[in-house]
Amino acid sequence: MTPLLQVENIAKFYGARIGCTDVSFDLYPGEVMGIVGESGSGKSTLLNCLAGHLTPDDGSVQFDTRAEGLRDTITMSEPERRMLSRTDWAFVHQHARDGLRMNVSAGGNVGERLMAINARHYGDIRGSAIDWLGRVEISEDRIDDRPTAFSGGMQQRLQIARNLVTGPRLVFMDEPTGGLDVSVQARLLDLLRGLVREMNLSAIIVTHDLAVVRLLADRLMVMKDGHVIETGLTDQVLDDPQHAYTQLLVSSVLQV
Amino acid sequence: MISIENVSKSFVLHNQGATEIPVMQNASLTVAVGECVALVGASGAGKSTLMRMIYGNYLTVTGRILVGDVDVAAAAPREIIHLRRHTLGYVSQFLRVVPRVSTLDVVAEPLLATGTPREDANIIAQSLLARLNIPERLWSLSPTTFSGGEQQRVNIARGFAYPYPALLLDEPTASLDPANCATVLAMISEAKLRGAAIIGIFHDNAAREEICDRQLDVTKYTLGLAA
C-alpha cells in the first residue's frame, strides 16, 4: 500500500525562531493522526505547512495524487495545489467563520465546492447539499438560511459538510471542537468518527484536547518547541508515555 | 498464534526524579490455536500489564510479542492498528466509548470497521445484545449511563462481534450474575472451537477452571520487582 501522504523533514522558521523542524511521517489511507502540544509548540504551523497555507523552509510533502501518484505539494504549481485543496483535500478551521461564507446560504456554502469543480445542474447541486446537511444532522428546512443564524455547533457541522461534499481523501482539522460546548463536542466527535469510517478518510487533527485524540486518532504525534518528541499509537502514547513532557501532559489532564 | 519471548518492561517516571519502576522481566508464553490460557497472580502482580503489552497499549522495549506473524514489540503503529482491527480483540475491564453513541452502534463498530455492511453488522450486534440479556429498549441509548454489569456485557458483546483469531479478556465475568456468566463462558467456548487463541484474566476460580486449558502465574516474572 502506498502512503497517501509522505512528509519528510519539514521545517519552518520565523526569522531565528523555530516554527517547526525535523518533522517526518507517513499517513496511510483511512488513518487518522492527532498532533498534540501546547500553544506555540508548532502544531498549527506544521498543519499549515502540510495544507499549503504556509511554505516550509525545508522538506517535502508528497501526496498520492489520483492522476500522477506521489507529487511534492510544496513544489507543485499553485493552480495544482489550489485544485487539490478544493477536491482531494479539506480543511476544517477551528472557527467556522474562517471556513464558511457567512453571507451565503447553507446550501450555497455546501454547493460551492461542487460548483468550483464545474457542477452546473442546480437541482443536482441542491440535492447534494440537502443530502450533506442531513449527514451532518442539519435539518433540510435550514438550507436557505445563512450560517449567521446557526449555533456554533451547527456552523461547525456545516463547515464539515461544505468540506466533505467533494469526497476528499485527506482532511486537515485545526482544533475542530475548540470553541464548542462539551455536549456539542461529543456529537461532533461521533459525527466525525462515522464520516472518517464511511468515507475511508485520512485525517490530521491538531488539538490540545487529549480526549479528542483518544476518540478520533489512531496515531499520535506530540510536539514541543517545534520538535516532535514522541509518536506512536494514540492509546499507547497516552497510557504509557515515554517522554518527560508527554508524561507531564497526560498527568496534567483533570480526570472527571 | 500468540508467542511471547523474554519480554521485559519498566516505567520511568521522568517527573518524579526519573524513578525507574521495573514491572516485568523475561516473561514468556505461547498460546496455540483454540487454546485458552489464564493469567493468574495476586492483584497488582502484573496480569493486566502483560495483557496491555500484548495489545500494544503499553510499549515493550525488550523481547518479542508475536501475534500471528506480527511482532507487537517492533511493529509500526499502523501494523498494530491493522492487527487490532482484524486479528486481536480485547475486552477490557472498562468501557470507553464516545458519549451519545448508541449501544447498538458501539457493538457493531468492530464489524463496520472491517467492512461488514451496516445491516449485517446490526443483525449480529442485536443477536449478541439479546444473548447477553441487554433489554432491547436500551439498545438505542448510550451505554455511558448503564450499570456496571450492563456496561460489562456491552463491552463483551463488542469484543465478540468480530471473530478475532486472538482474544484478550480482562476479567470478562467480574461483575456478572451466574446466568450471564454462563452465557459469557459459552461464548468463550465457541470462540475456542472456531480456533481463537485466548488469554484471559478470571477472578472467578470456577469460571477459570471451566474454560481455561492451562494457567500461567505471572508472579514469577514480576515478583519483587514492583517493591
Next chain:
Amino acid sequence: MSDYNFAYLDEQTKRMIRRAILKGLAIPGYQVPFASREMPMPYGWGTGGVQVSAAVLTPDDTFKVIDQGADDTTNAVSIRRFFQKTAGIAVTEATADASVIQTRHRIPEQVLRSDQIIVYQVPIPEPLRFLEPSEVETRKMHSLEEYGLMHVKLYEDISQHGDIATAYAYPVKVEGRYVMDPSPIPKFDNPKLEMAGIQLFGAGREQRIYAIPPYTKVVSLDFEDYPFQPTKADHACDLCAATDSYLDELIVDDEGSRMFMCSDTDYCSTRRKQGHNGAQGVPYAEDAA
C-alpha cells in the same frame, strides 16, 4: 479650433490608454489596469468611458452617446458636448451614422457593424466582488480560472427567488476564458455582446479597461436546469409597436396608468418615421421631435 489638445487628454495619456485597450483586445475579458486620469466631471458620470472614447476618437469620427438608451439625458448631452468642444468632431443620435458610440446601461437595438466601436461606462468591473472582497484573491481567481463563486451567486438567486433574479450586469464568460461583468446592461442585451463591432469597457474610478474583439464568443453563465433567458417586459412598444426591443415602463398619471416604450429612443423614432405606430402613439411628424 479649441485650445484643448484633441479630445482633451494629452497624447502621452492617450497612448497609454490605447496600449491598455490593445492589451484588453488581445486578452478578451481580462481587466487591464490603467492610470485613470482626473476628468472634468465627477466619477460615476462615465469618466472611464470618456477616457476610452478620447483615446479612440479621430477627427473624422461621428460620435453618439447613449444613457439608458436615450441621447437626450443630462449625462449624454454633457459628454457629447464635451467631445464637440474638445475634439471638434461630428455628433449624431442615429446609431447607424455613428462610428464611435459611448453608452451607459444599453446596447443599441440596431445591429452594430464592423466599422463601429462601442464604449461602455463601467462602475464596478469585478464580477466576483459580490462574494469576494479581496482584490488580491479575485485576481488570483481570474488567473487560475476559479469561477465557482460566480455560480454560487446564481445559486443564491434561484434558492431565494425561484429563478435567476439577476436582471442586469449579468456575468458572462468571454471566449471560454475570462468571466466578465458586461457593465449594468439589462440581460436582454447580453446576446448582442457577440457582435461585429469592437467593444471597449472603461472603469474610471476602478482604473480598469477591458474589451471584447469582434465576433468573440460570449456566453451568459447559467445552470443546465435554469438556462439563461434574456427577458424583457411582455408587451409591445406603445409608440412604435416594436415587439423585439427592450422596453421602459412609464407611469403617466396619478391613476397609475402606464405605457411601455422602447428604451432605445433612436430605434423607436426610426421605426415611427417608417410608419410603425403603437397603441398610444401618434403618427410621426417631422417637427414633433
